[in-house]
Amino acid sequence: MNLSRLSSIKTKADDLAKLTMDKQLRLAVTGLSGAGKTAFITSLVNQLLLGAENHQLPLWQLAREHRFLGSKRTPQPHLHLASFDYQGGMDALQSQPPRWPSPTHGVSEIRLKLRYKPQSLVWRKLNHTATLNLDIVDYPGEWLLDLPLLNMNYAQWCEHIALSLKDSRKAQLAEQWQAMAQALALNDNADESQLADIAQHYTDYLHQCKAELGMHHIQPGRFVLPGELAGAPVLAFFPISPELANAKVTNKNSNLALLIKRFEYYKEHVVKQFYQQHFVKFDRQIVLVDCLSPLNSGHDSFCDMQLAVNQILHSFNYGQSGVLRRLFSPKIDKLLFAATKADHVTPEQHQHLVNLLGEVVAEGKRHVKFEGINTEIMALASIKATQTGKAQLNGNTINAIKGILQNDVDSQQLTTLFPGEVPASLPKHTFWQQQGFEFSPFQPPQANPYQALPHIRIDQAIEFLLGDKFK
Ligand SMILES: Nc1nc2c(ncn2[C@@H]2O[C@H](COP(=O)(O)OP(=O)(O)OP(=O)(O)O)[C@@H](O)[C@H]2O)c(=O)[nH]1
Ligand SMILES: [Mg+2]
Known part of the structure; x- marks a missing residue:
């Protein structure tokens, strides 16, 4: 065999090796508003970018074995999405005094290319390095709670909201938009400006539920964070009394007909599109839960958080029938539940936090486990402030x-x-x-551009979510 033939075989073998060793992983970072998704992604990216020289990740086998060669940011796969503002987050953390990364107002994405030495002796003998392309998506937590709407019609949604108003504090805040909705002549020809006005009052009510009552169940989520939909007619609807919503529509141009039409449009073009575009093809998922703020806000806020988290998990119906089955390709094979902001409690309380989260997500976890998905629960702090x-x-x-x-x-x-x-x-x-728990937000630590952010167990999270990909 001549030399040129040998070299061509070698090149082919190299190409094949490259093909085999390049992997792809899309990580869903899920959580209610304020759970700590953006802080988690910022810290994760930071740990991975500074990772090779970073001695802060002992629970990540790859780093411990010095097989992690480093990572860099590469062009994201979806060009129409905003890029995750990692630099903005780091600038905030490096400012004087340091600030937390800003709350999220839209969907964004980031891709990191991680380079490592594979574990397999054969590959190592060949002196091959391998690559994992990691895609991470960030989005406002509020938008997540819209998923259950897909299984409701307008009358059912009105019923759902009516039930939530059994909470007297909510009912009190709801008085104004409810009175306006009751005064609306449902069968008259639609009055666009009246509908927009009532929708605005309903939106104010949702903001108040969030700010004053610490509630997470804000539906529809786009009302409080509309993004590019601000002012669009698709957001000009609101719930009415369930009995009236069930009435037969006799005038197809009526207020009632328009409310139903907008609700259905919202489901089809806003909710469904959001999930179809961003929630398919995930391989791994982390569900971040802030158990501590609701412990401080009180019983109703805590129950509301529990319900909302489980509802989300139920919605990620990993392999059941129905609309959701068609929307998602149920590929997720590992799911991590993480209690965030663990730096707000002393270390000996971390196990309590894990146990508490275990009970908070018990219902949803059972559901996920039944589908054969590998789950784990841990307590972490993405950015340790204490x-x-x-x-x-x-x-x-x-x-x-x-x-x-x-x-x-x-x-x-x-x-x-x-x-x-x-x-x-x-x-x-x-x-x-x-009222035994005091949760007061802390200023983040002063970040140093040359050192990875301080954290608690983000390396354990990396090991669970990505570890097996580096074998
Ligand atoms: N002490 C501490 N506070 C944290 C940590 N992570 C998040 N926080 C606090 O929680 C707030 C919300 O965190 P974000 O990361 O913005 O939450 P999010 O889930 O992205 O929220 P949305 O963008 O509104 O959906 C931050 O501004 C911090 O005050 C942490 O690891 N430690
Ligand atoms: Mg965010």
Whole structure:
């Protein structure tokens, strides 16, 4: 065999190796609004970009074995999507005083190319490196809660909202838009400006539920974060009394007909399109849950969070029949539930947080496990904003956390506090009576461009979500 033939065989073998060793993974970062998705993605990207020299990832086997060669940002696959603003997030964390990355107003995407030495001896002997293209998608948490709408018609949705108004605090906030909706002549020819006006009051009500009651169940999600749909007629609808919504439409140009039409349009062109474009072809999923803020906000907020998280999980109907089955290709084979902001509690409470999250997501997890999906629960802090310290309580020295509270940004004063015990299971009546948990947001740590962000167990999350891909 002559030399040129040998070299051509070698090139082909190399090409084949490259083909075999280039992998692709799309990660769904899921969570309610404020759960910490953007902070998680920012920190994950940061750990991976600085990863090769970063000694902060001992629980990630690839890094521990020094097989991780590094990663870089490469062009994202979907050109019509905004790019995830990693630099914006890092600029905020590096500013004086440091700020958290801004809340999310639209969908964005980022791709990282991770290069590593494969574990297999054969590949290593051949001195081959391999690549994993990791795509991560960020989006506003509010939009996620629209998924259940796909299984409802307008009258059913009105019924659903009517049920939620059994909560007296919500009912109180709802008085104005409800009165306006009741006064609407449903069978008269549609009055666009009247509909827009009532929809605006309904939107104000949703904002109030979020800000004043700490509620997560905000439907439709686009009303509070409309993105490019701000002012569009598709958002000019609202719920009415379920009995009236069930009435036969006699005038196809009526207010009622238009409300139904807009609701259906919203489902078809906003909700469905969002899920079809962004929620297909995920391989792995992380569900981030902030259990601590609702513990602080009270019983109703906590129950609302639990319901919303499980509803989302139920909606990701990994392999059942129905509309959702057709929307998703149920490829997700690993799902991680993570209790975020674990730096708000002392380390010995992390297990409580894990147990609590286990109970919060129990229903949804059963559902996912039944489909054969590998799940795990952990507590993490994407960006660790506190240190552990000691405090005095009733004459005893106890473990505490120390950091700069968001309220003390001007004075930059360090506070040491004991936030209270995290219940290790769903809180009982007595917990709420004592209101035993204090959650006060902390300023993020001052980021250094040359060092990876401080975190708690993000390496364990990487190991669970990506670890097997580096074999
Ligand atoms: N102490 C601490 N606070 C965190 C951490 N992650 C998030 N937070 C806090 O939670 C807030 C919300 O985090 P985001 O990452 O913006 O939440 P999100 O899920 O992207 O929210 P939406 O974009 O509204 O859907 C931040 O501004 C921080 O105040 C963390 O690891 N530690
Ligand atoms: Mg966000």
